[in-house]
Every structure is written in structure tokens, then in C-alpha cells.
Amino acid sequence: MKWNLRHLRVFLAVVHHASVSRAAEECHLSQPAVTQAIAKLEAGFAAPLFQHKAQGLFVTDAGQALARRVRRALERIDQATAPISPRLAATATASQLQALIAVRELENFTLAAGKLGLSQPTVHRAVTRLEAEADKPLFERTAMGIRGTRACRLLAEAAQLAFAELDQAEMDLAEIAGSEVGQIVVGAMPLSRSFMLSQAIIAFRESRPSVLIRVDEGPYDDLLAGLRRGEIDVLIGALRDPLPIGDVVQEMLFEDDLILVAGPGHPLLAEAQPTLEQTADFPWILARKGTPSRGIFDQLFASRPMPQSIVETGSMILMRQLLRQSDHIGFISRLQAAAEIELGLMVPLRIDLSGTQRPIGITTRLDWIPTIAQKILIDEIKISVNLKTPSPAED
DSSP states (O other): OOOOHHHHHHHHHHHHHSOHHHHHHHHTOOHHHHHHHHHHHHHTOSSOSEEEETTEEEEOHHHHHHHHHHHHHHHHHHHHHTTTOTTHHHHOOHHHHHHHHHHHHHSOHHHHHHHHTSOHHHHHHHHHHHHHHHTSOSEEEETTEEEEOHHHHHHHHHHHHHHHHHHHHHHHHHHHHTOOOOEEEEEEOHHIIIIIHHHHHHHHHHHOTTSEEEEEESOHHHHHHHHHHTSOSEEEEEOOSSOSOTTEEEEEEEEEOEEEEEOTTOGGGGOSSOOHHHHTTSOEEEOOTTSHHHHHHHHHTTTSOOOSOEEEOOOHHHHHHHHHHSOOEEEEEHHHHHHHHHTTSSEEOSOOOTTOOEEEEEEEETTOOOOHHHHHHHHHHHHHHHHHSOOGGGO
């Protein structure tokens, strides 16, 4: 849906006053202008936002759901614009803010225009108007291109979260109307992709067949940044200790331990009791530095000779091929490797790695309020974990 921020402010005024005339006074508009703004907004939804009575306009359940999201969205924009310009919150449009976000991300007007499906002059004009209202540059022009100022960064991040909130509003109102719109974006680390997500998505599809699910993959830092910008709804995988930043929260679902795996013909499989010291003579496959499992690896070899030949990857496919074709040793989650071990593609080495447990769970934004569909998917993930994770009696 194409949002009109001015119409949303008018909508909140009508919700607050239950009166077109008083909302018109607050917003410095004529009553017909307020009525038209509400009509255009209502036209975008299947469920009515107000009950029209002689005493005034009374907000419906759908209107209340929209008002909650709109307040949160506009508060973010207002807080970010206040230090820049007193008028910017009232004059900035959704199109201008979307142009700002794209230019700040890509640091180029032409690339931003391509991403938005607009012409380069249109994007340049939108950003120029924002800068004119701000009465200060939002971008620094350098020989290497353009970079957003601190004010630009704060405004772009606030606008991204505001738009994410409005996307959730569309999902909320569709739910009330008995339909499905929108998408859920999951940031998935390796374990969640192989162990947790598939069954949860299959179960989710039984009640929500039309909601798009997008699974984003990548390094933790990239996924976390996407989560904090509102591009990702929930992050699933190994939790961090300490918490990397204060605007996210973690919920542990279970603990997983790490094991060493090799290909079926690896020389150490012939050893009755191979030692960790022996593995240093072979090439290793590890997660990137900064990940919990890499930290555990560093602890294991803190007082031992460190392996000198290392491949860093989060790709299960690459690990499987390296193990199959060479004497590499993989350091991996037991649950993540379970299917490969069952198929005989990987074989655990008989080396005790007790004490390598790490917490696995979900990470969300601190003040995030999930839609019903988002909550259902998270619940299905938790159910999937409970079904697949062995109880202590089964260990």
C-alpha cells in the first residue's frame, strides 16, 4: 500500500477526537479535506476504520489496530526529525523518505532510482526537497560518491522502522478482514535452516497459505543489521553472549553442542580413541571469526597446537563436499549435521567435546509487536524445536 503520512496524521486526530471538525482544527484543514483523507485511507482496506454515527466517528476494531501501528510509526519519524527541523515531521512525505533510505544505502542516486523503479531526477528531487526543509545537507558529497550524515542515518533508520510498522498494519487489518497480505522475513543462521525452519514453515502453511515467507541468509552481523532496520522480522540461530546491542532481545529455545565430523574415509576414523591434538595435523572447516562456535574452537585450542589449514564457511554443501573429497575435519552443530550423518555423508569423530554447548533461539527488536501471522510462525518454530530436540532422558 502507498502510504500518505499526512493522511495518517489526520486519521490519528479523528481517532483522538471522534470528530471531523475538531480533527480539522487540529490539523489546520477544512472539514471536507479531513473527510476526503479518511475516505482515501478507508478505501485501501476491506474493513471499515470508523462507525459513522450522529454523535461523530467512532473507531472500529480495525481502526484501533491501525491507530496503534500508526502511532508507533509516526513517533519514530517525529523523534528523528525533531533535532533536524521542527517542520520536517509535518512536511516529509513517504516518497521522500523512501528515496532517502535508498540513497543512503546505495550511496548513489542512479542506483537508488533503479532500486525504487523511478527516474534519477525524481529521486534527486525528493532528497533535495528534504534537505531544503531540513535547512542542512543530509548527504556529504565526496570524490567517492555521497555519504549520509549522522542526521541522515538516524532519519533513514527511523523511517525504515516506521515503514515496517505500517507493513505490519496492513497484515493486522487483513487478518481482521479474514484475508492474508504481506510477508514475513526470517533471518536464518545455518542451524535454523537445516533443523528448525522447514517443519515450522510446513505447519504454518496449513493456516496461512498465502503469506509470503522470505528467508534471508548471511553472516550474523548482516542479519542483525537487517533486523534492527526493520528489513528482517525475526532472527533464528545461535544467541550471542553478551547481547551485542541493547535494542534487541533474545529468547533461548534450547542448547546444542558441537561435534567434529569427517568424511567416511578419514584416517582418524580408524583410531579407537583419536585425540584433539591429532586433529591439528588435518585441515579444518570452521565458522567465521566472531561466531559462537568459532569462539569455542579458540578455547579448545588455547593450550594446544592450533590447526594451520583452515577454511571459513557457513555452507553445509561446501563442508559436505570437502569432507567427501579430502581429509578435512568439520566443526559443526550436532543437530545441524544430524541429517548428513544419518545419510552417511558425514561421520562423527570419537572425540569428547563436552562443554561446547551453546544457546540457540530467536532474536527480535526490543519493542517489536508481532502480527498474528508472525506470532503463529514463531510458535510453530518453538513446536518444531520441542518435537525434534531430544529430552535429557533420551541423551
